[in-house]
Amino acid sequence: MIAHSAFMLKISDITYSVEGRTLVEHATVTIPTGHKVGLVGRNGSGKTTLFRIIRGEMVLDTGTVNIPKGWKIGGVSQEVPGNEVSLIDTVLRADTEREALMAEAETATDPTRIAEVQTRLADIDAWSAEARAATILKGLGFTHEEQQQPCSAFSGGWRMRVALAAVLFSEPDLLLLDEPTNYLDLEGALWLEAYLVKYPHTVLIVSHDRELLNRSVGGILHLEDKGLIYYTGTYDMFAKQRAANRAVQAAAAKKQDAQRQHLQAFVDRFKAKASKAKQAQSRVKALEKMETIRAPEDAARTVFTFPEPEELSPPIIATEGAAVGYGETVILRDLNLRIDQDDRIALLGRNGEGKSTLSKMLSGRLDVMNGKMVTSNKLRIGFFAQHQVDELRVEETPLDHLFRERAHEGQAKLRARLAGFGLGADQADTEVGRLSGGQKARLSLLLATLPAPHLLILDEPTNHLDIESREALVEALTAYSGAVILVSHDMHLLSMVADRLWLVKDGHVNPYDEDLQAYRKLLLTPEKAVEKDKPKPVKPAKPSREKIQAMRSDVRKNEERVNKINDMRDKLAKKLADPALYEDGKAGELATWNKKYAEVMEAHERAETMWMAALERLEKAEKTV
Numbered sequence: 353m354i355a356h357s358a359f360m361l362k363i364s365d366i367t368y369s370v371e372g373r374t375l376v377e378h379a380t381v382t383i384p385t386g387h388k389v390g391l392v393g394r395n396g397s398g399k400t401t402l403f404r405i406i407r408g409e410m411v412l413d414t415g416t417v418n419i420p421k422g423w424k425i426g427g428v429s430q431e432v433p434g435n436e437v438s439l440i441d442t443v444l445r446a447d448t449e450r451e452a453l454m455a456e457a458e459t460a461t462d463p464t465r466i467a468e469v470q471t472r473l474a475d476i477d478a479w480s481a482e483a484r485a486a487t488i489l490k491g492l493g494f495t496h497e498e499q500q501q502p503c504s505a506f507s508g509g510w511r512m513r514v515a516l517a518a519v520l521f522s523e524p525d526l527l528l529l530d531e532p533t534n535y536l537d538l539e540g541a542l543w544l545e546a547y548l549v550k551y552p553h554t555v556l557i558v559s560h561d562r563e564l565l566n567r568s569v570g571g572i573l574h575l576e577d578k579g580l581i582y583y584t585g586t587y588d589m590f591a592k593q594r595a596a597n598r599a600v601q602a603a604a605a606k607k608q609d610a611q612r613q614h615l616q617a618f619v620d621r622f623k624a625k626a627s628k629a630k631q632a633q634s635r636v637k638a639l640e641k642m643e644t645i646r647a648p649e650d651a652a653r654t655v656f657t658f659p660e661p662e663e664l665s666p667p668i669i670a671t672e673g674a675a676v677g678y679g680e681t682v683i684l685r686d687l688n689l690r691i692d693q694d695d696r697i698a699l700l701g702r703n704g705e706g707k708s709t710l711s712k713m714l715s716g717r718l719d720v721m722n723g724k725m726v727t728s729n730k731l732r733i734g735f736f737a738q739h740q741v742d743e744l745r746v747e748e749t750p751l752d753h754l755f756r757e758r759a760h761e762g763q764a765k766l767r768a769r770l771a772g773f774g775l776g777a778d779q780a781d782t783e784v785g786r787l788s789g790g791q792k793a794r795l796s797l798l799l800a801t802l803p804a805p806h807l808l809i810l811d812e813p814t815n816h817l818d819i820e821s822r823e824a825l826v827e828a829l830t831a832y833s834g835a836v837i838l839v840s841h842d843m844h845l846l847s848m849v850a851d852r853l854w855l856v857k858d859g860h861v862n863p864y865d866e867d868l869q870a871y872r873k874l875l876l877t878p879e880k881a882v883e884k885d886k887p888k889p890v891k892p893a894k895p896s897r898e899k900i901q902a903m904r905s906d907v908r909k910n911e912e913r914v915n916k917i918n919d920m921r922d923k924l925a926k927k928l929a930d931p932a933l934y935e936d937g938k939a940g941e942l943a944t945w946n947k948k949y950a951e952v953m954e955a956h957e958r959a960e961t962m963w964m965a966a967l968e969r970l971e972k973a974e975k976t977v
Contacts, residue, residue: 360384361406361526361554363580366415368398368405375401377578378414383571385420388548388555390565390587393575395790395818399558402575403427403528406556419526426524428532431511434504439494439514442503443485446518450478481521488517491543492536493703509535509738520547529557533564533841534815537703539875541841544568546876560819562587563843587819592953596946599928607931656797656821656828657772659804664728666692668806668835669714674723676713682721683709685859693806695835698846700864700871701856707839710856711735711809714837734805736813741796746785750775750795753784757802773798774821789816797825807835814842843868903970910963917956924949 361383368376375398383389391399404410406417407425419425432442445451453473460466473479489499492513503511512535519527533541541564548555548568556573559565565572565587572583572590583590619636667690674687683706691697691714699707712718713725715735744753754766761769770780773794784792793816801808808829814822826848829836840846846868853864853871864871927933928949933942 360418360420361556362418363406364416364418366405366417367413368401368410369413370401374578376405376575376580379578379580380415381573381580381582383554383556383573383582385554386552387571388551388569389557389571389573389582390569391556391558391573391575392560392565392587392590392819394820395788395816397575398578399575400530402580403530403556403558406526406528423525424522425526425528426519426522427528427530428512428515428519430515431508432503432514432518434506434511436502436504438500438502439489439506439517440482440485440499442514443489443518443521444481446522447476447481448522450476450481453478485517485521488520488547489514491547492517492540513540516544520551523551523553525553527551527553527555527557529555529559531558531560531816533559533561536841538700538841538843539702542843542872542875560814560817560822561842561844562819562822592950596950596953599925599949600942600946603929603931603933606929610931655772655774656794656824658801658808658828658832658834660832661693661732661804661806661834662730663833664693664730664806668693668728668731669725671720671725672723674713674725675721676709676718677721678709678718683859684713684856684861687723687861689854689861691807691835691837693833693835695852696829696838696850697836697852697854698838698840698850698868699854699856702875705856706859706861707856708737708811710861711737711811711837711839714807715809728806731807732803732805734800734803734808735811736797736800736809737811738815740800741789741792741816744784744792744795747783749781749783750787750798751780753795753799754802757799769798769802770795774824790818790821793817794821805834807837808832809837811839812841813838814840814845843872900970900973903966903973907963907966907970910959910966914956914959914963917959921949921953921956 363379363381366376366379367374391402393399401410405412406419407427408417437445450473453469453476457466457469457473460469477484486496486499490496494513494517498506503514506514516529516532516535532544536544541561545564545568548557548564555569557564557569567586569586571585572587574581574583574590574594583593585593669689669691671687671689674689675682675685676687677683687710699710701707709718713720715733716727717735750770751763751766754769758766758769767777767780770776775791775794775798779787779791784795787795793813797813813825817825822842822845826845829849836849838846838850850868853866853868854861855864855871866874924945927945932938933945
């Protein structure tokens, strides 16, 4: 049932089940008007279903969704059709009121009505609409020329961007976005981050992009165990608060287990003695009345297990004066590149500059037009891109896909490989067409890494992966002994994995000497301003031996600080696990210890950041000597 209330989105005691499975049970939450909120939860927990409930598309078992009267709800449900309407006109038509008024202005004859129409057009700023639509389309990667082209000229992924532009342009009172960055590149994702911060109405966004959830929202709505909990703050703040809550819950459960054991021991010892019968019986009743506090159960840990390649002599790939392109058209030229097996390289560059072309050349999918590219004789390359996920055979199971590649290994080993990528027994025997987007991505990653590649090229590997899976991918890539080349809109993944940055721009590929934050700023700065403000390069002076010694000392001090804070954190965690702290009358003391724990966690993050910065300064300095 959908009801209406002023000034907020209010979800009251809702329960929804599908095919005998309850997704949401007696959930209640209030989202104040104008707030930007990230909706998070593991894949399959029901986030998309919650959006459909809010839109009134599902019949609830219990409860209500209260939406302010007159609110317009908007979201990207599907891509725009591939018709002959231009991109700019498609976006303009999303504002149905403006479209109707503009049509009426052409035909109206009554002077009073003409005046009303013109006044309303002025009120909704109709005359600047085309400029606003063009700005949104440009932010999402479309040039002025492309905006005049028909939708039929673009692929499905690009038409999804047009659909996103249309809903942003229409400015609904409640904007529901479900994984919008899945079809954006890094530039588009950063633009969307900045746009959402300034969006004038309420936003609820399903996303697994930590950077977006840290920069664009002021609250996190967590869907877990069929319930909804609202946390104020960014994703990182939510993660810390949830970890602290889980520590408290675990300690409370431990304390209760001790109480149970004590009561049960008394009952077992004295239930047969007449003199103690009453006391034993009272403890039996106490046990029966005790409501169980359950320790938080961690979901099965998300993992990726990449096979280890043997070590090859460096370099594994080297190019000299190479050029690559399509037909007679050269896309990239004068490529003098070297890749070693321990490299972690992120490819940066605006859309259309040639990142995919470079990836295809390095993986052998595109021949060098002139110059040369030399590779190790035994080099094996794994390649992952979104189109490979789309090309999986939907009528076959993951096990069928592996049998085709590794029939000699036997079913038990193949099932173990699938489990190593988080695809358990149930998923192994499920047709691919019935798997979630995240499960399909896992299968494609497994197939790409099956031959234990020395070089792994990943083009947008995090699409459809939840946050836990993304963190697991970071861990797997960090532990992996092969080279990695990454193209991704996920700034968190890039910052955690890449130690080298290559900028693909103006037909060339060069090292990018700044960091990712500088590149983020570059992308969000208009190109003319970048050229105008571009400073003249200054050759850095070589640091003295004394300066390097001081840097090494700084690294040691920072490392010692991190170790000390680690010790303090462990002691506080032990204190919080003490059942005595949860006894009646100790609420104030418990709050004090929880506050100390939160402060130590923040200090730990700051200390680690300073340590890593000190290490980077030292490494840069040592390279120049």
